[in-house]
Amino acid sequence: MDIETDKLLEFYRKMVLIREFEERVKFLFLEGIMPGTIHQYQGQEACAVGVCSALKKGDVITTTHRPHGHCIAMGMDIKEMMAELFGRITGCCRGKGGSMHMGDIEKGVVPAIAIVGGGIPVATGLGLAFKMKKQNYVAVCFMGDGATNEGTFHESLNMASIWNLPVVYVVENNFYGASTHVSLVMKVERISERASAYRMPGITIDGNDVLEVYSRSLELVERARAGNGPALLELLTYRITGHSRRDPALYQPQEEKKKAIENEPIKRFTKYLISLGISEATLEQIKDKVRIEIEEAVKFAMDSPYPSPEDTLKDIFV
Amino acid sequence: MARLTVAEALRQAIKEEMRRDENVYCIGEDIGIPGGWGGAFTVTLGLEKEFPDRIINTPISEAGFFGIALGSSLKGLRPIVDVQYGDFLFCAMDQIANQIAKLRYMxxxxxxxxxVIRAPVGFTGRGAQHSQMMEPFFLCLPGIKIITPATAYDSKGLLKSAVRDDNPVIIFEHKLLYGAKGARSEAGSIDASSEIPEEEYTIPIGKGIIRREGTDVTVIATLLMMHKACEAAEILAREGISIEVIDPRSLVPFDWELVRKSIEKTGRVVIVEESPRRGGIGAEIAATIAEEMIDFLIAPIKRVAAPDTPAPFSPALEKFYVPSIEKIMTAVREVISLSS
Structure with a gap:
C-alpha cells in the first residue's frame, strides 16, 4: 500500500503523542500529583493509530479500561483528557469519568466502558443503529484478549453476524489479562479462530506494525461499510508497562520483555521512516512539538478548577 | 372509549409510539414471531406485521441485547427492551447497572x-426463578426511573411517557394484571382493565394517585398489592375503618408530596409490598417517612411484605408467601390499636 509521507508522519506523531502522554501521566501519577488509578497503553500504540486512522468522521469506537491511546488516536483534545485525569471541570467528562471512562462522542468515542467485555454489545448496538437508520458508518469495538472469554463477546458477535451489522471487533492481544497469560485461559492458538463460530472473517496480524494494522483495518472497515458485515481483527502486541498503577509486571519473563521492547512499534516505525530517507531531525522535531503540547495540557489541567461539590448531583437524569 | 386489558393497553401504547416516532423499536426474545405469543405475555403480539423492521427478535442473549439497546440509543434510536420474566434482568445486570444507568453520568x-426496559414480575406458581419482584434491586441504583402501573389506563399513559423520556426507564408489569388471553392467560388473574379514551394521553412519571380516599390509615401499595389493598379497604370499611390507598405508580422519582398529604390527614401508615421485607421498597418508604414526616404519625409504621426467602413453588407455600388481604387487614388493625 502506497501511503504518502505526510500520512506516515501523522501516524508517527500520533504514536509518539500517545507514548509521551502515557509516560508523562505515569510520572505525574507516581509523583502522587495525579489522583485515581491508571491503565496504560505503552507498547500498543500501533493498534490504536492503525485502526483509528482507517475510520471516517461519523464512525464510532468503544474502548476499555485502557482507553488513553484510543482517545488520542481518535483526535480527542489532550488538554481535556489531562484535565479529566486530574478530575477538573474542564475534563472531557467534567471530572465525572476519570481515566477509565474517558470519551467524547463528538470525536466518535463513547465514554470508555471499564468492565471487561462490557463495551462489546454497546458497539454492536451502535452498528445496529447505523444499519436501522441507513447511515453509512461503522462501529469499531476495541477489547483486550481477556474480553473474548466474556459471554458478551460471544453474544455480540453472534448477533452482529445474524443481523449483518457494520461492526469491526478489534482484539488487542497483549498476552496478559491483568497478570494471567492468555495460554492459561484459552485453548485456541489464535483468538481470531473464534470468528469462525460466527461465520465472520477472523484475521490475526502483527499489531506492532502500524502500516499493516492500518491497511487491514481499512479493508475490514470498508467491507463493513459496504454492507458485508462484521469481522474480527486480532492484533498481536505487548504491554511494555504494568497492568495498572505501580504494577512492576513481574509475571512477564525478562527475556520476553526484552524482546518486546526491541519489537515495540515506535522503534520499528522509526527505523522504517529512516529507511525511507526521512531525517532523524524531522522526527525529533515532531517529538519536541508533542512534548510542548503535553506540557501545555498539564498546565491547562492543573490550572483548571475542580467541579463544585454540588456538581455531584447533576447529570443523573436529562 | 374501549375497555382494554393491561396487555392490550401496553400494546396500543407501543403501537402509537412506534407510529409517532420511527426511532422507537422493540428488541427482545420471541416478541414478534408469527405463530408465537408476542413476548411471554402477548404485549407485542402482531406488531411485527405493521413494523417488520422494528420488532427485533433476539437470540437468548440478555446481556448482549441490553448492551445493543444502549449502543443504539446513543445514535438516536429509542429501544423498548423486553425480558420475558423480570428475573432474567439479572443476566443483563452488568449492562443495566454499570452501563445503562451510568453512561450519562460518566x-x-x-x-x-x-x-425503556419492560419486565414482568409477580408470583404465579412458577417458583423461585420466574416470579421475583425486581423493584428493590433497581431502587438503589441511581440513573434509572422505575414505573409500576397497576391498571390498563396507567399502563398506557405511563409507557408512553417512558418512551418519550430521554432517560432509562424500567416498567414493571404484573403477570396477574395483564389480562393476557388464550395460551398465555394466567390462573388467579385480577381484572385490571380500564376504559381507554380515544384521544391520546400520557401520565407523568413521578405522580402517584389516591385510589381510595380515607381518613384513618394510609396504605401505600403498587401493582397487585394495590388491588389487594383496595379489597382490604372495602372489607374494613364495613368495620368502620376508613383506609386511604395510595398507588405511587412510580418508584423513581417518588411522589413524596402525595404521601405527606395523606399521612398528615391519617397519622398512620401501612406499606404493602410483594417482595421480601429486608431491604425492600417498604424499608425505603418507611425510613423516609420516619425521617421527614414523623411529626404527623400517631402510630408506628407497619410493613406487610413477603418473608426473606426465595419464592416457593407449592401453592400451599406460595399462598403463605405472598402478602394477603388478611395480612393487610391485620396490619391496619394493629396500627390503629397502637395509636397514641
Missing amino acids: SGGKLKTPI
Whole structure:
C-alpha cells in the first residue's frame, strides 16, 4: 500500500503523542500529583493509530479500561483528557469519568466502558443503529484478549453476524489479562479462530506494525461499510508497562520483555521512516512539538478548577 | 372509549409510539414471531406485521441485547427492551447497572440514553426463578426511573411517557394484571382493565394517585398489592375503618408530596409490598417517612411484605408467601390499636 509521507508522519506523531502522554501521566501519577488509578497503553500504540486512522468522521469506537491511546488516536483534545485525569471541570467528562471512562462522542468515542467485555454489545448496538437508520458508518469495538472469554463477546458477535451489522471487533492481544497469560485461559492458538463460530472473517496480524494494522483495518472497515458485515481483527502486541498503577509486571519473563521492547512499534516505525530517507531531525522535531503540547495540557489541567461539590448531583437524569 | 386489558393497553401504547416516532423499536426474545405469543405475555403480539423492521427478535442473549439497546440509543434510536420474566434482568445486570444507568453520568451529562426496559414480575406458581419482584434491586441504583402501573389506563399513559423520556426507564408489569388471553392467560388473574379514551394521553412519571380516599390509615401499595389493598379497604370499611390507598405508580422519582398529604390527614401508615421485607421498597418508604414526616404519625409504621426467602413453588407455600388481604387487614388493625 502506497501511503504518502505526510500520512506516515501523522501516524508517527500520533504514536509518539500517545507514548509521551502515557509516560508523562505515569510520572505525574507516581509523583502522587495525579489522583485515581491508571491503565496504560505503552507498547500498543500501533493498534490504536492503525485502526483509528482507517475510520471516517461519523464512525464510532468503544474502548476499555485502557482507553488513553484510543482517545488520542481518535483526535480527542489532550488538554481535556489531562484535565479529566486530574478530575477538573474542564475534563472531557467534567471530572465525572476519570481515566477509565474517558470519551467524547463528538470525536466518535463513547465514554470508555471499564468492565471487561462490557463495551462489546454497546458497539454492536451502535452498528445496529447505523444499519436501522441507513447511515453509512461503522462501529469499531476495541477489547483486550481477556474480553473474548466474556459471554458478551460471544453474544455480540453472534448477533452482529445474524443481523449483518457494520461492526469491526478489534482484539488487542497483549498476552496478559491483568497478570494471567492468555495460554492459561484459552485453548485456541489464535483468538481470531473464534470468528469462525460466527461465520465472520477472523484475521490475526502483527499489531506492532502500524502500516499493516492500518491497511487491514481499512479493508475490514470498508467491507463493513459496504454492507458485508462484521469481522474480527486480532492484533498481536505487548504491554511494555504494568497492568495498572505501580504494577512492576513481574509475571512477564525478562527475556520476553526484552524482546518486546526491541519489537515495540515506535522503534520499528522509526527505523522504517529512516529507511525511507526521512531525517532523524524531522522526527525529533515532531517529538519536541508533542512534548510542548503535553506540557501545555498539564498546565491547562492543573490550572483548571475542580467541579463544585454540588456538581455531584447533576447529570443523573436529562 | 374501549375497555382494554393491561396487555392490550401496553400494546396500543407501543403501537402509537412506534407510529409517532420511527426511532422507537422493540428488541427482545420471541416478541414478534408469527405463530408465537408476542413476548411471554402477548404485549407485542402482531406488531411485527405493521413494523417488520422494528420488532427485533433476539437470540437468548440478555446481556448482549441490553448492551445493543444502549449502543443504539446513543445514535438516536429509542429501544423498548423486553425480558420475558423480570428475573432474567439479572443476566443483563452488568449492562443495566454499570452501563445503562451510568453512561450519562460518566460522560458528564453529554450523552442521552433513552431506553425503556419492560419486565414482568409477580408470583404465579412458577417458583423461585420466574416470579421475583425486581423493584428493590433497581431502587438503589441511581440513573434509572422505575414505573409500576397497576391498571390498563396507567399502563398506557405511563409507557408512553417512558418512551418519550430521554432517560432509562424500567416498567414493571404484573403477570396477574395483564389480562393476557388464550395460551398465555394466567390462573388467579385480577381484572385490571380500564376504559381507554380515544384521544391520546400520557401520565407523568413521578405522580402517584389516591385510589381510595380515607381518613384513618394510609396504605401505600403498587401493582397487585394495590388491588389487594383496595379489597382490604372495602372489607374494613364495613368495620368502620376508613383506609386511604395510595398507588405511587412510580418508584423513581417518588411522589413524596402525595404521601405527606395523606399521612398528615391519617397519622398512620401501612406499606404493602410483594417482595421480601429486608431491604425492600417498604424499608425505603418507611425510613423516609420516619425521617421527614414523623411529626404527623400517631402510630408506628407497619410493613406487610413477603418473608426473606426465595419464592416457593407449592401453592400451599406460595399462598403463605405472598402478602394477603388478611395480612393487610391485620396490619391496619394493629396500627390503629397502637395509636397514641
